[in-house]
Amino acid sequence: MSIQTTEAIVLRSTNFAESSKIVTFYSPQFGKIKGIAKGARSAKNKFGSSLEIFSHVVLVFYQKKTDIQLISQCDLKNPFLNIRNDIVKIGYASYFVELINKTTEGAQDSEQIFSLIFNALITLETANVDMEILAHFFEIKLLKMLGCIPVFDRCVNCGVKITNGKFSCRLGGILNNECWGADESASRVSLGTILTIQHLQASDFSNLSRLKLNKLSSKELKLVLESYIKYTLVKNLKSLEFLEKIT
Ligand SMILES: [Zn+2]
CATH class of the missing domain: 1.20.1440.120 (Recombination protein O, C-terminal domain)
Structure with missing residues (x-):
């Protein structure tokens, strides 16, 4: 499992379990990335509004051999207001x-x-x-x-x-x-x-x-x-x- 950083666009964002989100991104280096953002719907949501659809973000994730990656950090570059x-x-x-x-x-x-x-x-x-x-x-x-x-x-x-x-x-x-x-x-x-x-x-x-x-x-x-x-x-x-x- 290695840690990766990339810019990306949010393609899709859906609620998962009690407090998480499953988010699909598109990045120049990895193409499509699907990941889980744990706690993204909890009171202490560290992701802010960065996981909204079509946001431009900088994403840090743990690359695993499974379909779903673990999203560690996501910072908003452009919310396209x-x-x-x-x-x-x-x-x-x-x-x-x-x-x-x-x-x-x-x-x-x-x-x-x-x-x-x-x-x-x-x-x-x-x-x-x-x-x-x-x-x-x-x-x-x-x-x-x-x-x-x-x-x-x-x-x-x-x-x-x-x-x-x-x-x-x-x-x-x-x-x-x-x-x-x-x-x-x-x-x-x-x-x-x-x-x-x-x-x-x-x-x-x-x-x-x-x-x-x-x-x-x-x-x-x-x-x-x-x-x-x-x-x-x-x-x-x-x-x-x-x-x-x-x-
Ligand atoms: Zn013809």
């Missing part, structure tokens, strides 16, 4: 941490994934960015990091460059007119939306504030990305149901 004071921002932040929690295991590409979730929260906290665009950017970057980004720049069936088409979850990409028959359940996507997705793939956090979505692209992006994430990665996302109620 602007997010906590805005119900819509809470909705988006909850979606980001739930997606990371449900799609990642182990430490593979953990530096990249940590940077994605950390920068998404910082952007939500400080920048004047369209939250819908931020969410789609987050989804596209995460799909890429997880190695399951759909094909958006050519027909997934014949490889020809596309001008418009339909999106197929099953085949993982766009089908052009000639190949629509390859998946009858594919849904129509306009060229504007396809180009927006390609643009988001090539973007980084610093140029998101310049992007705008029209109504059609907003509708189609949501349909394409959400249905694909549900089809390939995770069926039930509680935070998405919550977001739908408040936006």
Whole structure:
């Protein structure tokens, strides 16, 4: 059993036994860490508010060979107060941490994934960015990091460059007119939306504030990305149901 220190984002926090909490973190070095914080709900709680969902913290834990680590200390670096004071921002932040929690295991590409979730929260906290665009950017970057980004720049069936088409979850990409028959359940996507997705793939956090979505692209992006994430990665996302109620 060795003692480890790392920065991390809190992905999930649930009550356990009489006075403890089970907390899941995401860290650049170890990826996902699940640990028990003993006494976190007692009168002498030494963890303060550091174990709240989506806090940025410095974590000290005893690394064991079991699934659950023992959390020794957790200090708050950034509570993201602007997010906590805005119900819509809470909705988006909850979606980001739930997606990371449900799609990642182990430490593979953990530096990249940590940077994605950390920068998404910082952007939500400080920048004047369209939250819908931020969410789609987050989804596209995460799909890429997880190695399951759909094909958006050519027909997934014949490889020809596309001008418009339909999106197929099953085949993982766009089908052009000639190949629509390859998946009858594919849904129509306009060229504007396809180009927006390609643009988001090539973007980084610093140029998101310049992007705008029209109504059609907003509708189609949501349909394409959400249905694909549900089809390939995770069926039930509680935070998405919550977001739908408040936006
Ligand atoms: Zn084709």
